[in-house]
Amino acid sequence: MRLSLMLLITHGKRQRKLGGGKPQRLNILRRVVTGLVRHERIESTYAQCDEAKFYAERLIDYAKLGNTNAGAMRIADYWITEKDLIPKLFETLAPRFAEHDGRYCRLYRLPVTTQNTRDMAVLEYKGNPYPSLRPIPKNHPNSIANILVEGLRQDYEKKMEIDMKDQPAA
Amino acid sequence: MATSLLRIFHAAFQNVEIRLLQAFGLHPPPGPALAIPGCHHPLQGSQGSDMTEPSGLSSLLGGVFLMAAPKHRQSLERRHKRQRHPDKLIKPKENLFPCPECGSMMQEGFLCINCYQRIKYETDIIRQKIKETETDGLASTAETVVRYADETITESDKSKRVIEMARKKPHWFTKDMYDEHWKTS
Numbered sequence: 001m002r003l004s005l006m007l008l009i010t011h012g013k014r015q016r017k018l019g020g021g022k023p024q025r026l027n028i029l030r031r032v033v034t035g036l037v038r039h040e041r042i043e044s045t046y047a048q049c050d051e052a053k054f055y056a057e058r059l060i061d062y063a064k065l066g067n068t069n070a071g072a073m074r075i076a077d078y079w080i081t082e083k084d085l086i087p088k089l090f091e092t093l094a095p096r097f098a099e100h101d102g103r104y105c106r107l108y109r110l111p112v113t114t115q116n117t118r119d120m121a122v123l124e125y126k127g128n129p130y131p132s133l134r135p136i137p138k139n140h141p142n143s144i145a146n147i148l149v150e151g152l153r154q155d156y157e158k159k160m161e162i163d164m165k166d167q168p169a170a
Numbered sequence: 171m172a173t174s175l176l177r178i179f180h181a182a183f184q185n186v187e188i189r190l191l192q193a194f195g196l197h198p199p200p201g202p203a204l205a206i207p208g209c210h211h212p213l214q215g216s217q218g219s220d221m222t223e224p225s226g227l228s229s230l231l232g233g234v235f236l237m238a239a240p241k242h243r244q245s246l247e248r249r250h251k252r253q254r255h256p257d258k259l260i261k262p263k264e265n266l267f268p269c270p271e272c273g274s275m276m277q278e279g280f281l282c283i284n285c286y287q288r289i290k291y292e293t294d295i296i297r298q299k300i301k302e303t304e305t306d307g308l309a310s311t312a313e314t315v316v317r318y319a320d321e322t323i324t325e326s327d328k329s330k331r332v333i334e335m336a337r338k339k340p341h342w343f344t345k346d347m348y349d350e351h352w353k354t355s
């Protein structure tokens with residue numbers, strides 16, 4: 001249960017409904033979390049991704065306790081339906097996020113177009129081997145516009161220096 | 171003019187005369203405007219004289235449940251007011267801007283669909299390669315690093331599982347597209 005301002009406004013009904021009841025909701029979430037652990041980047045509906053993100057991050061928090069911890073193993077056994085992924089969770093994902101706290105996932109929304117009429121999203125674990133969906137904005141120092149602006153700035157600075165030298169003399 | 175008026179008065183007086191005669195029972199009453207004859211089977215009628223079949227409108231609509239229907243046509247003004255209300259129009263999007271990577275228009279808070287399709291294609295290739303390296307479909311526990319044909323792996327990546335790609339690196343896949351910057355921020 002998430003404690004937040006949104007929880008206060010919505011009278012405790014923070015979660016959206018998935019499927020047709022509690023068992024079906026948990027099955028959907030387990031399916032999404034298992035796929036995320038296997039592929040580290042999945043595409044699903046925005047509602048399913050947004051709900052599963054919370055559980056995927058809590059799963060890493062439990063995995064950090066180690067595979068000798070009985071509670072952590074019980075949680076991993078419940079949330080991961082394909083059992084060959086349990087070593088991957090404890091030996092790959094838990095050491096990767098050992099020095100990090102909290103936000104282990106990224107969620108991106110996909111635009112709704114004529115081809116993609118459902119509200120889809122991409123959910124991923126950080127540190128995956130795939131190319132990044134949102135690259136860092138790059139500077140272009142060799143583009144002609146930036147060279148001209150840089151030259152103009154240098155000329156302006158030189159002119160200001162000459163003016164400052166002339167003023168005390170006058 | 172005068173003849174037409176006379177004709178109208180004549181017709182009106184004839185009508186009044188008929189109505190008066192009807193009131194005193196001297197003229198047969200007018201039949202229903204839309205008379206629907208009931209379907210009588212001659213054989214059935216001759217066999218069972220005590221069984222009276224429903225005739226007329228009630229036999230035609232037997233067992234049909236009539237629903238309420240609009241009595242009057244809505245005026246054009248009312249219809250247009252309802253259908254073309256400003257709240258029902260598609261609102262123009264104000265939060266569109268060109269993608270810094272490819273220049274196609276994208277919406278704030280969403281991914282660029284043009285860039286995403288390109289990245290998804292590359293991601294699917296890498297995923298397929300990873301699937302081929304796994305024996306019996308069991309997931310590997312090592313970290314994964316992708317090496318293209320024109321690349322060399324660093325010392326820190328030697329302990330990891332290396333996915334060899336036969337082709338060269340795509341030109342858009344620059345160095346800062348490796349998911350490394352999350353460690354510092």
Ligand SMILES: [Zn+2]
Pocket residue numbers: 269270271272273274282283284285286
């Ligand atoms: Zn783009």
